[in-house]
Amino acid sequence: MKRKSYAKINLTLDITGTRKDGYHQLCTVMHSVNLYDTITMTLTHTGKIELKTNLSFLPTDRKNHAYQAAELFFEETGIAKTGILIEIKKRIPVCAGLAGGSSNAATVLKGLNELYHTGLSIKQLCKIGRNIGADVPFCIQGGTMMAEGIGEQLTPLPALPKTPIVLAKPAFGVSTPAVFQQWDDMENHCHPNTDEMKDALRRQDISSVCKLLYNVLEAPAFAMIERQHVVNPIPELKSCMLRRGAMGALMSGSGPTVYGLFSSHQQAVKAAEELKTMVNDVFVTTT
Numbered sequence: 001m002k003r004k005s006y007a008k009i010n011l012t013l014d015i016t017g018t019r020k021d022g023y024h025q026l027c028t029v030m031h032s033v034n035l036y037d038t039i040t041m042t043l044t045h046t047g048k049i050e051l052k053t054n055l056s057f058l059p060t061d062r063k064n065h066a067y068q069a070a071e072l073f074f075e076e077t078g079i080a081k082t083g084i085l086i087e088i089k090k091r092i093p094v095c096a097g098l099a100g101g102s103s104n105a106a107t108v109l110k111g112l113n114e115l116y117h118t119g120l121s122i123k124q125l126c127k128i129g130r131n132i133g134a135d136v137p138f139c140i141q142g143g144t145m146m147a148e149g150i151g152e153q154l155t156p157l158p159a160l161p162k163t164p165i166v167l168a169k170p171a172f173g174v175s176t177p178a179v180f181q182q183w184d185d186m187e188n189h190c191h192p193n194t195d196e197m198k199d200a201l202r203r204q205d206i207s208s209v210c211k212l213l214y215n216v217l218e219a220p221a222f223a224m225i226e227r228q229h230v231v232n233p234i235p236e237l238k239s240c241m242l243r244r245g246a247m248g249a250l251m252s253g254s255g256p257t258v259y260g261l262f263s264s265h266q267q268a269v270k271a272a273e274e275l276k277t278m279v280n281d282v283f284v285t286t287t
């Protein structure tokens, strides 16, 4: 069985509170994008979970969200572990704010549910997925959603019309827990207007959507990057996208990937050409 495992971007990301378990209460509008890893799942008779990826630096054991997904699937369903080989062809950059790892876990849960004919509902899969990562329930459902709680309480929203997107990822990754921790240490937080973003999506008003793009994790991510690197490339990546005609540009999730929404594929390709002179990982895709 071969399945696509899609990345996501955040149109808005707000933190509305902290929790005793170290997680934060979120209110975020997430949107799937057409950049995907490919996951092949094959039943074997080894009695083991085996994981292979095309990236040598990725863990292939319990540290990988996809492995955890398979392990939890067998635990939760109680079915015999006959053996499964999971092969992941990564395209989504890693530690990038695009939920690549969570998406892989989601795809494995859905895939095993089909392969073993276990008939778990989306709700049941999301309940298992939530134990792997806050973004896994969104990745199981995909599309366009407002996510609250730690990210697992999902409300569907209308998707954007198919819109060209450019994604540009600086060469380094950022640690999600560290960015959240940095947010805790900062004061005077600004917030997105999530209600207006929802209205703009309902009206399919892309120009308002672009004006309302806002991510509260940008400021703490910038503070961290500026401590660790000589130059923070994110503002320049955003300006480059806007100069090249993006209707809006924002850092996704906890970063460091920047995305820009464009009105035409040609403009997106032109922007990508210039962005490639700044960073290696540049993708032209769509919502």
Ligand code: C5P
Pocket (backbone or CB within 6 Å): 022, 023, 024, 025, 026, 132, 133, 134, 135, 149, 150, 151, 176, 177, 178, 180
């Ligand atoms: O659940 P996930 O593994 O994706 O989260 C990674 C880290 O991001 C958590 O350990 C936590 O530090 C932070 N996080 C958070 N609040 C959320 C989601 C993630 O503080 N709602």
